[in-house]
Amino acid sequence: MNETFTNNQAEISGKVLSEFQYTHQIYDKTFYITYLSVKRQSSYADKIPVMVSEEIIDKSMNYTGRNVFAAGQFRSYISYEAEKHKKTLYFFAKKLSFINDSIFINTIYLDGYICKKPIFRLTPLGREIADLMIAVNRTYRKSDYIPCICWNSHARFASELVVGSHIQSWGRIQSREYEKAISEHKTERKIAYEVSINQIQYADI
Numbered sequence: 001m002n003e004t005f006t007n008n009q010a011e012i013s014g015k016v017l018s019e020f021q022y023t024h025q026i027y028d029k030t031f032y033i034t035y036l037s038v039k040r041q042s043s044y045a046d047k048i049p050v051m052v053s054e055e056i057i058d059k060s061m062n063y064t065g066r067n068v069f070a071a072g073q074f075r076s077y078i079s080y081e082a083e084k085h086k087k088t089l090y091f092f093a094k095k096l097s098f099i100n101d102s103i104f105i106n107t108i109y110l111d112g113y114i115c116k117k118p119i120f121r122l123t124p125l126g127r128e129i130a131d132l133m134i135a136v137n138r139t140y141r142k143s144d145y146i147p148c149i150c151w152n153s154h155a156r157f158a159s160e161l162v163v164g165s166h167i168q169s170w171g172r173i174q175s176r177e178y179e180k181a182i183s184e185h186k187t188e189r190k191i192a193y194e195v196s197i198n199q200i201q202y203a204d205i
Contacts, residue, residue: 007111014038112136120159130155150197171197
């Protein structure tokens, strides 16, 4: 297993919410995407986009409602619309298998670099929280830019990081719904994706 895979490792399990839809074709490979409902310890479930190549699914089958385990990476893709860049986050599955629905899995490991100054703040209830962006190297001189969030002592640690800090982190992938203002009287419901960190440290310790 090469370094560009081991620095971004993720595993999730959940229920397939829709049929796989065509997204694009590159290097004679066709790619499809669906959404997985991934349970948390609470009653809430995250809705995670999962992309796969034609090599690991059978397009003649309808996977909707099936419980699956996926292993792969959490990736980002930058596109440009109306002279503005748009970042899309998705789970890129390298392995997909059917499972029992009682299995709960949502883990991710990232080894990368801080590429924006972390933002530290307090919630209305006084909890410490920090937002950070981790750049993780990939093949072909590409990088994935993964938004992350951490709490309390981990947030205090993150607040001391500077751009270029080499860190390792462990956590889970989560989705978060929010309202975006489209005009003065209109809003649109959006979904943001991020990694909730439960352990973080310098990579060279």
